[in-house]
Amino acid sequence: MSLKTIRPATGFKEYLPKEYQDLIDDGPFLRQRKVSELGSFKEAIEEHPMCAGCAMTLFIRLVFVALPSLEHTVICGTAGCGRLAITQGAVPFVYGNYGDTNAVATGLKRGLDIRFKDQPKDVVVMAGDGGLADIGFHAVMHSWFRKEKFTTIMLDNEVYGNTGGQDSGMTQKGMVMKMAPTGKKFEKMDMLGLAKTAGVAYTARISTTNPTRIANTIRKAVLIAREVGPTFIQAYTSCNIEYAIPTPKVIDDARDVEKDRYGFAEYFSDEAQSYWDESEKERKRLRKAAKKIK
Ligand SMILES: Cc1ncc(C[n+]2csc(CCOP(=O)(O)OP(=O)(O)O)c2C)c(N)n1
Numbered sequence: 001m002s003l004k005t006i007r008p009a010t011g012f013k014e015y016l017p018k019e020y021q022d023l024i025d026d027g028p029f030l031r032q033r034k035v036s037e038l039g040s041f042k043e044a045i046e047e048h049p050m051c052a053g054c055a056m057t058l059f060i061r062l063v064f065v066a067l068p069s070l071e072h073t074v075i076c077g078t079a080g081c082g083r084l085a086i087t088q089g090a091v092p093f094v095y096g097n098y099g100d101t102n103a104v105a106t107g108l109k110r111g112l113d114i115r116f117k118d119q120p121k122d123v124v125v126m127a128g129d130g131g132l133a134d135i136g137f138h139a140v141m142h143s144w145f146r147k148e149k150f151t152t153i154m155l156d157n158e159v160y161g162n163t164g165g166q167d168s169g170m171t172q173k174g175m176v177m178k179m180a181p182t183g184k185k186f187e188k189m190d191m192l193g194l195a196k197t198a199g200v201a202y203t204a205r206i207s208t209t210n211p212t213r214i215a216n217t218i219r220k221a222v223l224i225a226r227e228v229g230p231t232f233i234q235a236y237t238s239c240n241i242e243y244a245i246p247t248p249k250v251i252d253d254a255r256d257v258e259k260d261r262y263g264f265a266e267y268f269s270d271e272a273q274s275y276w277d278e279s280e281k282e283r284k285r286l287r288k289a290a291k292k293i294k
């Protein structure tokens, strides 16, 4: 299998939807696009039915730009707000039952590796904190213990947004919401600590503040998962509806939360760190060689 699989057969292209042709000619298929190019190319996700100004939609848009080989990626998700936008993207989406995502992704990744021996296929789980830290917790943890080679991205809006504001394990202690009128009873779960204990190769905690950093982090997570082992990203993607954040203040909130309590944190296992350092060296060498040819 090679990247040629994405090119339409001669004489067939003109019959494909214009949208698909644009993804090949002027989009992210067959080449990595940069965040700095946003607005100047055909994006894999262009519209969504989520609330206006929802930070999660911006984060998801950036994930689609960052995925290192979009045309060879399958996203696995489940019920929740993010799914409404993710399923609009030009990437195959597999809907795991609520709670099943990391079990479904395990089978998918193993099957793809058997079927496509010469072509890396990336599997990415992307779902909410309710779907991953609560109901899907056992499947998430066991995929990590088993060292399954895919990335898990938690869209951490610290609430069950899609069902109207119940508290999740990732909600902060004491938080009162529509469907949590007496306040969240226990501390926000330390998913990054649990990931590290379970042997995850790379973890990052990030907010929807710095698009380039988000893209670099996603890319790192997917490439490390491909070669080393499971990777995990916990992203603060606020719910402006349930937390009553005025739409124009959504990014200010993300900046404040990042500064006051969420921060940006990365962790590499020793193996992931040496893989990443080596691959960075190789990329630098290739860039230099390409410049010389020009
Ligand atoms: C087995 C099952 N239980 C419950 C639901 C109902 N349900 C749909 S979305 C959702 C909440 C999603 O919350 P979260 O995963 O945090 O994502 P968010 O909507 O906040 O992005 C729930 C409980 C379901 N679809 N399936």
Ligand code: SF4
Residues within 6 Å of the ligand: 050, 051, 054, 055, 056, 081, 157, 161, 162, 238, 239, 240, 241, 242
């Ligand atoms: S309910 Fe919250 S998380 Fe869901 S789309 Fe609206 S703002 Fe975003």
